[in-house]
Amino acid sequence: MIILAILLIVLTIVTSGQRDKLTSIEGLVGEIVTPVQEALYRVATSISNFFNSFSERRQMAQEYELQKERIKLLEQQLLEMDEALRENQRLERLLDFKQEDNLNIVAGVRITGKNPGNWFNTMTIDSGSAQGITENMAMINDQGLIGRITEVGKNWAKVRAIVDGQSSISAIVERTRDNGMVKGNNTFTTEDGLCQMINLPLDSDIVVGDRIITSGLGEVFPKGVLIGEVIEVVEEKRDKYIIAIIQPSVDFLRLEEGLVIGSFND
Numbered sequence: 001m002i003i004l005a006i007l008l009i010v011l012t013i014v015t016s017g018q019r020d021k022l023t024s025i026e027g028l029v030g031e032i033v034t035p036v037q038e039a040l041y042r043v044a045t046s047i048s049n050f051f052n053s054f055s056e057r058r059q060m061a062q063e064y065e066l067q068k069e070r071i072k073l074l075e076q077q078l079l080e081m082d083e084a085l086r087e088n089q090r091l092e093r094l095l096d097f098k099q100e101d102n103l104n105i106v107a108g109v110r111i112t113g114k115n116p117g118n119w120f121n122t123m124t125i126d127s128g129s130a131q132g133i134t135e136n137m138a139m140i141n142d143q144g145l146i147g148r149i150t151e152v153g154k155n156w157a158k159v160r161a162i163v164d165g166q167s168s169i170s171a172i173v174e175r176t177r178d179n180g181m182v183k184g185n186n187t188f189t190t191e192d193g194l195c196q197m198i199n200l201p202l203d204s205d206i207v208v209g210d211r212i213i214t215s216g217l218g219e220v221f222p223k224g225v226l227i228g229e230v231i232e233v234v235e236e237k238r239d240k241y242i243i244a245i246i247q248p249s250v251d252f253l254r255l256e257e258g259l260v261i262g263s264f265n266d
Contacts, residue, residue: 103140103222103259103261104222104261104262105259105260105261106131106132106133106137106259106260106261106262107127107131107132107133107259107260108257108258108259108260109125109126109127109139109157109257109258109259109260110125110126110256110257111123111124111125111126111255111256111257111258112124112125112126112156114255117191118191118253119161119163119186119191119193119252119253120146120161120163120252120253120255121160121161121163121164121165121184121186121191122150122158122159122160122161122164123147123158123159123161123255124156124157124158124159125139125156125157125158125159125258125260126155126156127155127156127157127260128152128153128154128155128156128157129152129153129154130154130155131155133149133152133157133260134149134152135149135150135151135152136148136149136220137149137260137261137262138214138220138221138222138225138260138261139159139258139259139260139261140225140258140259140261141250141255141257141258141259143226143249143250143251144225144226144227144228144248144249144250145162145169145214145221145225145226145227145248145249145250146159146161146162146250146252146255146258147159147160147161147162147164147167148160148167148220148221149260157260161184161252162182162184162195162227162248162250163184163185163186163193163194163195163248163252164184164186165183165184165185165186165187165188166184167183167184168181168182168183169181169182169183169214169220169221169227170182170214170215170216170217170218170220170221171197171212171213171214171215171227172212172213172214172215173197173200173204173206173210173211173212173230173244174210174211174212174213175210175211176204176205176206176210178200178201178204178206179199179200179201179215179217180197180198180199180200180244181197181198181199182195182196182197182198182212182227182246183195183196183198193248193252193253194231194245194246194247194248195227195228195245195246195248196243196244196245196246197212197230197243197244197246198241198243200241200242200243200244201242202240202241202242204242206230206233206242206244207230207233208230208231208232208233209229209230210229210230210244211226211228211229211230212226212227212228212229212230212244212246213225213226213227214227222261222262226249227246227248227249228246228247228248228249228250229246229247229249230244230245230246230247231245231246231247232244232245233245
C-alpha cells in the first residue's frame, strides 16, 4: 500500500506542470493520492506526537526525581538547623545557670554513652583528667543534681546518676533542715526513675512538695544542689522509720549535656 502511494505521488509530480487544466488521469490520481497523503500525514503526526509525549514524560520523571532529592536535602538541613537551635537553647540555659549561681565549674560536658535501657543510670561524658575532672566530682545541669564521677580517663569519664540503685547522697529537707540519705530506686530488676530519702528523724514533718537538696556532708557533693521534690511520705512509727519518695528534678530520660563542678566558690 505504501509503495503504491509513493508511485502515485511520483506520478503526480511527473505529470504536473504549469497548466490550466488537469487530464482525467491526473484528476483520478489526485483523488486517490490526496486521501493517502492525508492518512500518511496523520500517521506521521501521531508518531511524532507520541515520541514528543514520551520525551516529555521522561523529562517530567527526571524533574520529579530531582525535586525529590532537593526536598530531601532541604528536610535534612531543616532538621540540622532545628537540632542546632535546640542545643543552643540548652547551652544557653546552662550558661545562665552558671552565671546566676556561685558555682565552681570545672567543665561543660556532653554525654557520649549510657547504660542499656531507657534511664541514664550510668553514663559516659566527653571530658576527663585533661579537662581537670577527678573522681567524686558532681555533675549537674540547670534542673539539678545528675550524679557523681566514678571513673576518669584522659578525655572521658563515667558518671553514676542519683537514680541508680548504688547511688547514695547525704541530703536535707530544704524547709525543715532534716537530714537523711537519698538513694536511687533503679536496679537490674526494677526501674521507676525515682529516689527515696531514708534515715529521716522520726519527728520529721516532711510533706509532699518539700524540696530536697544536697547537705554538703561527706565532701562529695557541694551543699545546696537541688535533688528533687517529695511526692509521697511513708511513715511507719511502729517500725520506727520514715521514707520520702522523691521525684528527681532532672529528666533522666532525656539527658544530653551537663556541668561538672568541684565546689561552690567562696
